[in-house]
Amino acid sequence: MKRITGKLASCGVAAAMLLFPLVAMAAEAEGGMPQLRFGDQRLIGTTVWLVVMFGALYYIVSSYLLPPVGEVLADRAARIGADLTLARDTKSEADAAIRETRTATAEARAAAQAEVAASLAAANAEAQARAEAASARLAERIAAAEAGITASQTAAMAALRDVATETAVALVARIGVQADAGTIGTAVDHALAQRAA
Template identity: 35%
Template sequence: MSSTSSEHQSTGTVAHGGEAGGAFPPFDSTTYPSQLLWLAITFGLFYLLMSKVVLPRIGGILEDRRDRIAGDMAEASRLKQESEAAVASYEQALADARAQAGKMAREAADAAKASSDAARTKAEAELADKLAKAEESIDKIKQGALAQVGDIAAQTTQELVKAAIGGEAPSKDVADKAVAAVMK
């Protein structure tokens, strides 16, 4: 078995780069100081690279994005204020137009009412004038008719008396006095 063990050991050493001793180099305690040195050098180089090149670029990109976002927000705020002002202006114009339309409607209604009142007043005046003329005409006709009633009554009385007594009719003065006495 010792030959198998030496074969196995020889294949194992060949598989690890030909070193004898059998430990994986990062775990070999004899190489720790050089590994720590290279770790410090590599860390220092990465730190310098990050602090001098990468992080300033990333910071610049972030600052640009922040500025662009702030500018976009300011523009959006300005546009919002403009749109609110436009809406307020539109609503004010609409309210003014409604008020003007209401005023015009009231004025038109008042003008129509005034015109109607004037036409009615004129028609009433014309009707009152025609009525006064008609009443005056009726009074004249009535006065004329009443004046003729006495004459007609006197003539009728003369004719009735003539027919009743068969003689001569009484005089006009006598007939007028008789009619006047009856009418009182």
């Protein structure tokens, strides 16, 4: 494509060089510029040498100077393409690594939450078992204390009955009345029963 464009450009330049004398002659016929008088032998020689030098310069530039520049541009384009491909591949790998990291983080979070839930359930179960054991021990102690209180109360009531009976017998005797201890004991039992109710 570049060679075709270069050939077309050189053909265009050659056509312009061929048409240039005709334009100049037309300008001279009208009394135009003195630089374009083709009747002067020096001007024709200068024009010929201009075409020869331009052709040589064009040949040197297109054959020796432009190919290395083209190679540099092609190498640069290839390097840029390789860098872009590498960047795309690296970006794809980074995106994949980010997805894997997010998946692993989500799995670890779910596992940690499950472990925390299991630990809480185990701790709650253990606490409930301890509370139930403590409640059972406390219930046993309360039952034992209540039995002790009931026994003490029964013993105290028995002792109170005896003391009340003896006191009543002594008071009645002080008054000077003779009473039967069994009758007084029955009256004391009756009074204690009413007070307990």
